[in-house]
Amino acid sequence: MSETLSTILPLKRWQGEKAVYHLVAFTGAEAEAIAAHAMMHRLEFGRQRGFGSVKVIARIGATEWTTSVFPQRKQSEWVLLVSKKVMRAEGIAPGDSIPVSLTI
Template identity: 35%
Template sequence: MDLEFSGEVWSWRGPAPYHFISVPDDECAVIESTAAMVSYGWGMIPVAVRIGDTDWTTSLWPKDGRYIVPLKDRVRQAEAIELGDTVTVRLSVDV
């Protein structure tokens, strides 16, 4: 399953700061319909992600009934992404 959406980069400033992009509601509903088949526990969904020219693998995190995409520092640096930027995300979920 391949999805594409745009979202704003936000951060969580816990003990180890992370940057994320929230998956929109419509795409969350599509992902949720296959979650039981692809989740490896705790609701985590393994995905391949592309922003700009940068590809990587990660897992979607469940949060408040939705999913969020963790944005690695190396990706932010490679694509010159700053906090608050809106980026286009391409997700591939192996169903």
């Protein structure tokens, strides 16, 4: 069973120790839906994926890719990393509000 979540989120820039990352953060009802899926996966298979991640198909504009979202703050927030390749293809930059869809 797959579920699609769609929302508009700001693209954020995060400076790590070794690199710069661009991401969007799902909160609220979308985060709850992703956390529920993660819990069902853990109950069904008896374990969780690496770092507690959930596999998704992400879509920004016309660009679609297979990736994972990662939990933050005890699953009240889920992070989707956005590559520079996607940013170039869609003409987006940090600070832009972008439409994002996830198929879980």
